[in-house]
Amino acid sequence: MLVLGIETSCDETGVALYDTQQGLLGHTLHSQINMHRDYGGVVPELASRDHIRQVLPLIAQLFEQTKTSLHAIDAIAYTQGPGLAGALLTGASIGNALAFAHNIPALPIHHLEGHLLSPLLSDPAPTFPFAALLVSGGHTQLMRVTDIGQYELLGETVDDAAGEAFDKTAKLLGLDYPGGSLLAELATQGQPKRFKLPRPMLHSHDLNFSFSGLKTAAALLINKQEMDAQTRADVALAFEEAITDVLVKKSVTALKTTGLQQLVVAGGVGANSRLRQKLQHQLVDTAVTVFFPELEFCTDNGAMIALAGALRLQQLNTLPPPANGSFTVKA
Ligand code: KG4
Ligand code: ZN
Numbered sequence: 001m002l003v004l005g006i007e008t009s010c011d012e013t014g015v016a017l018y019d020t021q022q023g024l025l026g027h028t029l030h031s032q033i034n035m036h037r038d039y040g041g042v043v044p045e046l047a048s049r050d051h052i053r054q055v056l057p058l059i060a061q062l063f064e065q066t067k068t069s070l071h072a073i074d075a076i077a078y079t080q081g082p083g084l085a086g087a088l089l090t091g092a093s094i095g096n097a098l099a100f101a102h103n104i105p106a107l108p109i110h111h112l113e114g115h116l117l118s119p120l121l122s123d124p125a126p127t128f129p130f131a132a133l134l135v136s137g138g139h140t141q142l143m144r145v146t147d148i149g150q151y152e153l154l155g156e157t158v159d160d161a162a163g164e165a166f167d168k169t170a171k172l173l174g175l176d177y178p179g180g181s182l183l184a185e186l187a188t189q190g191q192p193k194r195f196k197l198p199r200p201m202l203h204s205h206d207l208n209f210s211f212s213g214l215k216t217a218a219a220l221l222i223n224k225q226e227m228d229a230q231t232r233a234d235v236a237l238a239f240e241e242a243i244t245d246v247l248v249k250k251s252v253t254a255l256k257t258t259g260l261q262q263l264v265v266a267g268g269v270g271a272n273s274r275l276r277q278k279l280q281h282q283l284v285d286t287a288v289t290v291f292f293p294e295l296e297f298c299t300d301n302g303a304m305i306a307l308a309g310a311l312r313l314q315q316l317n318t319l320p321p322p323a324n325g326s327f328t329v330k331a
Contacts, residue, residue, distance in 0.1 A: 001074040001313055004062075004098075005306025006055065008091030009083025009111045010137070011035075011042045013054040014302030015062050017073075018310045024121055026066040027303040029296075030054045033178065040177050048086030055094050070102055077309020080108030082138065107309040112136075114304035115266040116145055117311065119291040121303055126291045131260040133251045135275075136267030137163035137178065140247075142207045142254045145264070148311045154254050155207025162243060162269045165211035169218045169239050173232050183236050184272055190237025191230070195221060197242040199249075207254050214242055244275045248282055255288055264291045271298040 002025075007014035016027030032050050036042045063069050078095030081088055092108070099106035116132050119125060131154075132143045140157040160168070163180055170179020173186065197217050200210040218239050225231050247269075255263055263283070269275065270292060279290050297303055 001310060001317075002068070002072055003107075003306050003310040003313060004059070004070075004073050004076045005109075005302045005304070005309055006059075006076065006078040006091045006095050007111075007114070007300055007302045007305045008051040008055065008087050009079045009081070010087060010300060011047050012300040013051050013058055014300060014305070015055065015058045016302035016306040017062060017066050017068065018303065018306035020310050020314050024303055024307070025068070026062055027301060027306070028058050028062050028065070029301055030058055037176050040171065042084070042177075044084045044086055047084055048090055051087055051090040055090065070098065073102065073104060075099070075105045075107055075309060075313050077107040077109045077305050077312070079111045079114065079305055082111055105313070107312055109305050109308045109312070111300075111305075112139060112141070113149075113151070114308045116143060116151065116264070117148070117308050118266050118293040118297045118301075118304040119264045120311075121297050121307055122291065122293055124291075126262045126264050126289070129260060130262035130264050130291075131251070131254050131258055132264040132266055133247065133254075133270075134267050135162040135247060135265070135269035137161060137167065137180075139267065140209050140211070140269075142250060144258055144260065148315050154258070155209070155250065157209040157211060159210050159212040160215060162209070162211060162247060163267070165215045165243060166239075166269060166272075168215050169236075172215075172219050172222050173227075173236060178268075180269060181271065184240060184274065186233050187236040187240040187274070189230075189233035190240075191234050192237065192241075194234040195238035197221065197238045199242050199246050202246055202249055207250050207257075209246060209250060211243065211246075214239070240272070240274050244272065244278050247275055248278045251279065252282055255283075255286075261287050262289050262291065264293075266293060266298065268299045271295050 011032040013030040017025040078091040142154040144152040166180035170183040175182040
């Protein structure tokens with residue numbers, strides 16, 4: 001079965017074709033980052049208008065690349081949410097319209113399900129069950145993933161998401177939007193241990209996170225210092241060390257408490273090299289294997305939506321839909 005995936009939840013227009021036999025056939029992406037940069041964040045109305053401009057040409061380009069056409073597609077998966085309302089509406093309208101015109105199912109996919117399943121695009125891929133650390137601009141969650149549609153929330157942020165904390169701290173350091181990867185780059189120039197920032201909820205007896213206090217502590221530190229280039233890098237490093245320490249500690253605790261032996265790291269912050277290094281280091285002498293999606297599949301993309309749609313479709317064709325899954329799907 002061949003599924004076209006459409007992702008338009010925020011500032012990337014992504015489309016992809018996933019085949020249940022052959023895997024990912026192709027994917028294309030248009031990023032709006034340059035358009036939003038001048039405003040210091042995503043402008044929702046501009047995002048929706050740009051998705052409208054980009055999505056059909058991207059689909060045409062994808063068909064050309066993969067030498068296929070809409071007639072060969074068995075279903076269209078689109079990001080249902082969460083995300084910006086107007087941006088989501090664009091993908092949903094186009095997905096539903098194309099599916100209606102071709103008399104095939106339209107599959108609404110939860111954006112986080114796309115991120116959660118994205119490591120299945122890589123080789124080697126994890127097998128069910130696995131633990132997942134989902135760290136994006138809007139979410140920070142630890143999940144137990146037992147099967148397609150069977151996701152148990154183990155813990156989550158009680159305030160800011162990890163990506164949001166990266167972006168807000170990056171802004172305080174004068175970096176462009178979205179600042180997560182720029183802050184990480186700046187941190188590579190930082191002197192270790194010059195500053196120490198708090199590691200919120202590191203010792204709380206649960207799997208929840210809190211990052212708004214860390215961001216405030218970074219803001220206070222920045223306000224107290226003469227911010228020359230070296231100091232900016234030192235603050236960036238102190239921030240990155242603090243946030244990654246918390247993400248690593250809670251992930252390790254989740255693995256210990258669930259007994260799961262595979263950890264998947266998904267979402268944009270999963271691209272962070274320091275987080276990857278620390279997790280690998282912490283788990284090197286254990287039986288746990290860590291899976292990181294390729295960098296292009298960490299941030300928003302159409303491939304993860306096409307994949308989730310294909311797996312959902314396969315499941316609908318073989319099994320009754322899960323009764324207790326966190327995410328629902330209508331076909
Ligand atoms: O998953 P994603 O593309 O979009 C959402 O669903 O939110 O994640 C975007 C987030 C942004 O906050 C961005 O700054 C962060 O991921 N990010 C990073 C890195 N690359 C992207 N944060 C830290 N280090 C990175 N290398
Ligand atoms: Zn995302």
